[in-house]
Amino acid sequence: MSIKQNNPNPSNGNPPKAQEKMKRGFDDFLDGAGRFFRELVNLREGMDREGTIVNIKNNKRMAGANAWLLMCSIMIASLGLDLNSPAVIIGAMLISPLMSPILGIGLSVGINDRKTLTISLRHFGISIVIAVATSTFYFFLTPFGELTNEIVSRTKPTLLDVLVAFFGGIAGIISGSRKDTSNAIPGVAIATALMPPLCVTGFGIANQNLTIIANSFYLFFLNATFVALATYIIVRHLQFPVVAYNDGKDKRRTRFILALMILVLVLPSAYILYGVLGEIRTKRDITSFLQEYCSSDYKYIDAWEHIKTDSSSTLILKVYGNTINEDKMDYYNEGLKAYNLDNTTIEIISTSEIDVGKFKQLQTQIQDFEGVYKQLEATKKAQSMEDSKVVILNQKLDSLRRDTIPFQDIVQEAKVLFPRLEKLAFAKGQITDFKVTEKNLPILLVRWERAYARKNPIRDEAKLSEFVKIRAKLDTIDLVRF
Numbered sequence: 001m002s003i004k005q006n007n008p009n010p011s012n013g014n015p016p017k018a019q020e021k022m023k024r025g026f027d028d029f030l031d032g033a034g035r036f037f038r039e040l041v042n043l044r045e046g047m048d049r050e051g052t053i054v055n056i057k058n059n060k061r062m063a064g065a066n067a068w069l070l071m072c073s074i075m076i077a078s079l080g081l082d083l084n085s086p087a088v089i090i091g092a093m094l095i096s097p098l099m100s101p102i103l104g105i106g107l108s109v110g111i112n113d114r115k116t117l118t119i120s121l122r123h124f125g126i127s128i129v130i131a132v133a134t135s136t137f138y139f140f141l142t143p144f145g146e147l148t149n150e151i152v153s154r155t156k157p158t159l160l161d162v163l164v165a166f167f168g169g170i171a172g173i174i175s176g177s178r179k180d181t182s183n184a185i186p187g188v189a190i191a192t193a194l195m196p197p198l199c200v201t202g203f204g205i206a207n208q209n210l211t212i213i214a215n216s217f218y219l220f221f222l223n224a225t226f227v228a229l230a231t232y233i234i235v236r237h238l239q240f241p242v243v244a245y246n247d248g249k250d251k252r253r254t255r256f257i258l259a260l261m262i263l264v265l266v267l268p269s270a271y272i273l274y275g276v277l278g279e280i281r282t283k284r285d286i287t288s289f290l291q292e293y294c295s296s297d298y299k300y301i302d303a304w305e306h307i308k309t310d311s312s313s314t315l316i317l318k319v320y321g322n323t324i325n326e327d328k329m330d331y332y333n334e335g336l337k338a339y340n341l342d343n344t345t346i347e348i349i350s351t352s353e354i355d356v357g358k359f360k361q362l363q364t365q366i367q368d369f370e371g372v373y374k375q376l377e378a379t380k381k382a383q384s385m386e387d388s389k390v391v392i393l394n395q396k397l398d399s400l401r402r403d404t405i406p407f408q409d410i411v412q413e414a415k416v417l418f419p420r421l422e423k424l425a426f427a428k429g430q431i432t433d434f435k436v437t438e439k440n441l442p443i444l445l446v447r448w449e450r451a452y453a454r455k456n457p458i459r460d461e462a463k464l465s466e467f468v469k470i471r472a473k474l475d476t477i478d479l480v481r482f
Contacts, residue, residue: 106231135202157219169230293335
């Protein structure tokens with residue numbers, strides 16, 4: 001007698017119907033997702049090849065109304081840079097026709113139209129001449145002409161600017177190739193920022209600054225090249241009708257020249273970006289150092305500035321009061337090494353009256369006045385007419401030095417150390433014992449409480465004089481009771 005066994009999962013034969021339905025459903029899902037994605041990124045729908053070519057060719061010339069629009073927009077952009085006004089600069093970019101010849105260059109390379117390429121390049125050059133001449137004329141005549149933040153920001157081209165120009169160019173040619181009108185072109189003109197660098201080039205020429213000229217023009221040329229490259233790529237992707245090449249060698253030569261030009265332009269921007277990233281890392285390390293090694297005193301740090309030279313750098317800390325002092329320098333130096341800031345030295349300004357941003361300027365002013373003062377002192381006996389100038393310089397020098405004395409902090413500390421003080425004042429003036437008159441001596445004016453003053457507190461006055469001399473970093477001081 002044989003027993004027939006049923007195998008629930010046979011290895012041969014058709015799979016169960018449930019598995020077939022799941023497989024068909026998964027395949028349908030993949031097909032549907034693929035169709036959706038292809039429709040999502042499809043650029044050919046709504047495209048107008050012939051209309052795009054005609055439109056770009058008609059607008060590529062920089063003459064007549066386009067030339068006037070360019071001059072006006074360049075003048076407005078130059079005013080915006082001079083006034084440090086982003087809103088004015090954006091308005092100028094909205095009316096600029098500078099994109100047209102650049103799109104013409106990208107299109108003509110993409111369809112191998114040498115005649116259009118020649119015309120586009122010629123009018124691109126004319127645009128540059130008009131823009132630079134107009135901005136140079138403005139910055140040569142302007143009564144302002146200062147190096148504003150908006151101007152400085154156009155003198156550091158990096159790889160990020162390449163990406164902005166490239167994707168802006170893609171948006172521009174996609175918008176221009178549609179049958180329906182689009183408002184993307186003004187946005188592309190703003191994003192790629194073609195005009196402001198040319199205006200900054202004019203600023204550099206007017207001020208004879210070769211570094212500004214080179215960096216700003218490089219930024220403009222970088223942006224223009226990658227807008228044209230993006231146009232070329234989209235034109236080839238959309239299969240615009242191509243004028244036949246003479247031979248395969250000609251086609252390869254065109255592509256080689258294009259690739260070489262892109263490489264030459266990208267490498268300097270990548271190097272500049274590397275330097276910018278280095279500065280960002282240094283600032284991040286300094287912030288981390290301050291938070292870790294100055295944690296207890298961090299709340300007293302008003303601001304800091306990192307001044308870098310070729311071989312070393314200085315970290316200037318502006319602090320309130322005397323909360324961070326020289327005794328902690330060894331500890332700070334160890335912290336600097338931990339954050340790879342070995343060549344950095346710390347300079348502490350323990351006063352709230354000096355702005356860190358103006359520290360070096362203040363130092364230079366003091367040195368300049370001291371130099372002039374010594375020179376005039378040597379000749380003032382023979383030159384009586386110079387006496388008035390010496391007096392003026394003395395007053396300015398005393399004012400600068402007096403500004404560095406943290407008088408408010410000294411008053412508060414003195415009140416804690418000498419609670420019987422009623423009033424305290426600091427001045428400079430002349431003191432005489434009727435034999436010798438000493439000029440411009442620092443004078444400390446003191447008033448004690450009436451009952452305490454009767455006791456003649458000479459010892460406390462001596463201590464107070466010594467304390468003020470140390471805190472104000474003075475060689476001598478005369479205490480006068482009033």
